[in-house]
Amino acid sequence: xxxxxxxxxxxxxxxxxxxxxxxxxxxxxxxxxxxxxxxxxxxxxxxxxxxxxxxxxxxxxxxxxxxxxxxxxxxxxxxxxxxxxxxxxxxxxxxxxxxxxxxxxxxxxxxxxxxxxxxxxxxxxxxxxxxxxxxxxxxxxxxxxxxxxxxxxxxxxxxxxxxxxxxxxxxxxxxxxxxxxxxxxxxxxxxxxxxxxxxxxxxxxxxxx
Amino acid sequence: xxxxxxxxxxxxxxxxxxxxxxxxxxxxxxxxxxxxxxxxxxxxxxxxxxxxxxxxxxxxxxxxxxxxxxxxxxxxxxxxxxxxxxxxxxxxxxxxxxxxxxxxxxxxxxxxxxxxxxxxxxxxxxxxxxxxxxxxxxxxxxxxxxxxxxxxxxxxxxxxxxxxxxxxxxxxxxxxxxxxxxxxxxxxxxxxxxxxxxxxxxxxxxxxx
DNA sequence: ATTTTTATGATACAAGTGTACCATGAAAAA
DNA sequence: TTTTTCATGGTACACTTGTATCATAAAAAT
Numbered sequence: 329x330x331x332x333x334x335x336x337x338x339x340x341x342x343x344x345x346x347x348x349x350x351x352x353x354x355x356x357x358x359x360x361x362x363x364x365x366x367x368x369x370x371x372x373x374x375x376x377x378x379x380x381x382x383x384x385x386x387x388x389x390x391x392x393x394x395x396x397x398x399x400x401x402x403x404x405x406x407x408x409x410x411x412x413x414x415x416x417x418x419x420x421x422x423x424x425x426x427x428x429x430x431x432x433x434x435x436x437x438x439x440x441x442x443x444x445x446x447x448x449x450x451x452x453x454x455x456x457x458x459x460x461x462x463x464x465x466x467x468x469x470x471x472x473x474x475x476x477x478x479x480x481x482x483x484x485x486x487x488x489x490x491x492x493x494x495x496x497x498x499x500x501x502x503x504x505x506x507x508x509x510x511x512x513x514x515x516x517x518x519x520x521x522x523x524x525x526x527x528x529x530x531x532x533x534x535x536x537x
Numbered sequence: 538x539x540x541x542x543x544x545x546x547x548x549x550x551x552x553x554x555x556x557x558x559x560x561x562x563x564x565x566x567x568x569x570x571x572x573x574x575x576x577x578x579x580x581x582x583x584x585x586x587x588x589x590x591x592x593x594x595x596x597x598x599x600x601x602x603x604x605x606x607x608x609x610x611x612x613x614x615x616x617x618x619x620x621x622x623x624x625x626x627x628x629x630x631x632x633x634x635x636x637x638x639x640x641x642x643x644x645x646x647x648x649x650x651x652x653x654x655x656x657x658x659x660x661x662x663x664x665x666x667x668x669x670x671x672x673x674x675x676x677x678x679x680x681x682x683x684x685x686x687x688x689x690x691x692x693x694x695x696x697x698x699x700x701x702x703x704x705x706x707x708x709x710x711x712x713x714x715x716x717x718x719x720x721x722x723x724x725x726x727x728x729x730x731x732x733x734x735x736x737x738x739x740x741x742x743x744x745x746x
Numbered sequence: 747a748t749t750t751t752t753a754t755g756a757t758a759c760a761a762g763t764g765t766a767c768c769a770t771g772a773a774a775a776a
Numbered sequence: 777t778t779t780t781t782c783a784t785g786g787t788a789c790a791c792t793t794g795t796a797t798c799a800t801a802a803a804a805a806t
Contacts (some may be wrong), residue, residue: 747806748805749806750803750804750806751802751803751805752801752803752804753800753801753802753803754799754800754801755798756798756799756800757797759796759797760793760794760795760796761792761793762791762792762793762794763791763792763793764789764790764792765788766787766788767786767787767788767789768785768787768788769784769785769786769787770784770786771784772782772783772784773780773781773782774780774782775780776777776778776780
């Protein structure tokens with residue numbers, strides 16, 4: 329092999345340009361040529377590293393999924409050792425709501441893919457549903473853990489509440505995106521909703537009273 | 538004027554073809570020519586009645602908004618005279634969730650436009666936010682009415698709860714669309730959520746405690 | 747009966763699209 | 777040193793796109 333170039337690095341560099349363009353012009357408006365131009369390379373190279381446009385779009389979605397997973401892991405990892413489940417979930421809200429530029433980008437990207445996946449057979453449905461499903465299980469597991477620690481009402485059906493939570497996250501996220509409500513308000517509403525799930529009576533859950 | 542053709546009828550006929558194509562191929566894939574073919578007319582006529590493609594897309598969104606308003610009015614109007622606020626809201630859920638074909642179409646269309654509006658300057662943001670905003674006020678007003686009738690907890694901040702409700706409707710709707718959860722489950726979750734807002738203790742709310 | 751207006755058809759045009767193909771420098775393998 | 781393999785450039789092809797233009801049947805207005 330000659331030039332010994334790092335394919336993975338090359339690919340993620342191109343995907344960076346891809347994401348930039350999707351955010352700016354919309355997923356539908358991105359072309360092989362525009363990606364090449366944005367990445368500062370030739371059209372031929374975009375073909376070389378992704379073969380087809382469908383490949384590029386699929387890789388874009390896969391990368392989106394991976395990146396968001398990593399960010400979430402990192403944020404949870406950065407939490408203090410003795411954090412409550414409540415605090416962990418709050419961190420998820422901050423991460424998932426489109427409050428900052430990164431959050432807006434993610435929401436836009438994901439929703440665009442969700443819409444595209446509804447009509448485009450080149451985007452398999454499982455690629456869309458996979459991420460939310462993982463998140464769903466994770467939230468349910470957190471709620472269950474919170475239940476056993478006495479943070480949340482023991483009567484709750486954690487699976488149901490998890491669905492409601494991620495539905496609420498996405499729905500409020502969309503409300504923020506279109507400018508119906510601000511990110512701050514959405515976050516506050518999400519937290520108040522979570523407060524409703526708290527264990528009844530007793531200010532400190534760890535002290536049984 | 539010669540042929541004396543009904544422009545409005547013509548336009549809504551073409552918009553019907555437009556919607557059919559958006560649902561089948563996605564908003565991004567609809568072209569002037571495909572709309573013409575689907576409507577069984579010539580390309581020239583699509584131009585004639587909508588001038589430009591931007592005009593077609595804007596009219597599509599406007600029609601979507603109008604149709605959904607009308608459907609909602611009709612459903613509420615069809616409710617029995619003595620319906621509770623709770624029942625009215627339940628009717629909204631059934632109408633808004635993508636449970637049947639029509640519901641799925643609406644959710645897909647609206648979300649596609651919301652995504653498009655994020656990057657396309659030809660779709661003014663107010664056209665996107667207008668519908669949700671009207672719905673928001675309506676739900677808030679219903680909740681308030683329900684409060685004064687004793688159906689809902691008097692302590693509730695109805696405006697906040699309205700935002701949570703429409704966020705939940707949209708979020709769960711998306712969950713149904715991508716196949717994360719079924720429409721039945723989503724509806725059940727929405728209703729249980731509404732139950733949480735019920736007035737505490739007291740079987741007959743109209744009799745004070 | 748002539749003129750004007752309306753509704754429609756056909757088509758041309760420039761731009762942009764994804765993909766395929768051919769060429770080539772350079773580095774590793776032989 | 778020759779040969780093979782990899783990374784890249786350039787470009788051509790067949791389509792599709794939105795829009796503009798020219799033409800015309802027919803009906804209303806004059």
